[in-house]
Amino acid sequence: xxxxxxxxxxxxxxxxxxxxxxxxxxxxxSAVKTAMDKKQGTILLLVDFSSAFDTINHNxxxxxxxxRYGFVGKILDWMLSYLKERTQRVVIGDQSSSTTTxxxxxxxxxxxxxxLFSLYVQPIGDTIRAHELFVHQYAxxxxxxxxxxxxxxxLLAAVKQMxxxxxxxxVWIRELHWLPIVCRVDFKLLVFTYKAMHNDAPVYLCExxxxxxxxxxxxxxxxxxxEVKRIRTKAGDCSFAVPAASLWNNLPTVIKTCDNLTSFKxxxxxxxxxxxx
Numbered sequence: 227x228x229x230x231x232x233x234x235x236x237x238x239x240x241x242x243x244x245x246x247x248x249x250x251x252x253x254x255x256s257a258v259k260t261a262m263d264k265k266q267g268t269i270l271l272l273v274d275f276s277s278a279f280d281t282i283n284h285n286x287x288x289x290x291x292x293x294r295y296g297f298v299g300k301i302l303d304w305m306l307s308y309l310k311e312r313t314q315r316v317v318i319g320d321q322s323s324s325t326t327t328x329x330x331x332x333x334x335x336x337x338x339x340x341x342l343f344s345l346y347v348q349p350i351g352d353t354i355r356a357h358e359l360f361v362h363q364y365a366x367x368x369x370x371x372x373x374x375x376x377x378x379x380x381l382l383a384a385v386k387q388m389x390x391x392x393x394x395x396x397v398w399i400r401e402l403h404w405l406p407i408v409c410r411v412d413f414k415l416l417v418f419t420y421k422a423m424h425n426d427a428p429v430y431l432c433e434x435x436x437x438x439x440x441x442x443x444x445x446x447x448x449x450x451x452x453e454v455k456r457i458r459t460k461a462g463d464c465s466f467a468v469p470a471a472s473l474w475n476n477l478p479t480v481i482k483t484c485d486n487l488t489s490f491k492x493x494x495x496x497x498x499x500x501x502x503x
Contacts, residue, residue, distance in 0.1 A: 247367060253362055257360065258270065258371070265375075266373045267373070267374050267375075268373050268374075269371060269372050271369075272367075272369060273367070273368035273370065275347070275366040279331055279332055281330055281402075282330060283403065284329070286346070286402065287332075287346050288309070290345065290349070291305055294345075312333070314326055344363075350395065353394045354395075358387070359371065359388070360373075370391065396503070400503040403495065405502060409498040415466070415470055416494060417490075417494070418431065419452075419470040419473070419474050423450075434466055435467065437451070437453065438451040439453070450482040454475070455468055478497070481494055
């Protein structure tokens with residue numbers, strides 16, 4: 227604990243029995259109310275890292291533990307052993323899925339998992355403090371805020387301060403290969419689409435994904451195109467089959483023709499990183 231406490235920044239609120247999303251919310255709300263009492267306004271940026279625990283890059287984490295926190299020798303080997311060759315499966319009643327090897331992420335329900343995640347994202351505090359902003363973190367929830375006097379020039383200055391910080395946060399997120407939420411939703415949809423096309427999804431989902439039937443032979447006949455169903459309402463436009471087909475048809479052929487799910491997910495994530503950043 228001495229090693230962790232030595233490097234733990236002032237902005238971070240530890241994960242433990244005394245801390246929760248409720249205490250974090252109470253603290254930030256109190257700060258806003260106190261500013262109001264002083265006749266100040268507050269700009270608040272709420273950041274939620276979607277599926278963050280599951281997307282931690284083991285190589286980046288180990289490098290950070292070694293270079294930033296001084297983990298060496300057997301201690302670093304223990305961490306490597308803890309992270310590597312983990313597997314998971316889903317069990318419902320007496321039914322069990324096949325076992326999958328985990329190449330990313332930390333166990334969220336473990337003692338070390340939340341702590342390793344906090345160490346993984348801790349450098350973001352350096353970026354935020356450099357912009358002289360207030361910040362409060364609990365696990366993968368981040369509150370960044372600034373107080374300002376109630377005049378137009380002070381408001382503009384606070385907005386500029388927050389925008390500049392956000393741009394640097396985006397760069398930091400990109401370096402970790404974390405996708406924005408919109409891209410992550412599309413990523414998930416396309417993974418299900420790939421599984422459905424390869425009969426690796428429940429039958430009821432496979433039936434919703436239909437290959438496009440060409441009326442005459444064209445050179446593009448084998449480009450893995452899906453039929454986009456006709457819809458009449460915005461609600462229908464949000465059903466699985468419509469965005470699945472539209473997103474799939476807009477993918478480069480090199481992604482659609484990946485011969486296994488692991489390769490597909492890797493190339494697809496790179497594709498979305500180029501789009502997002």
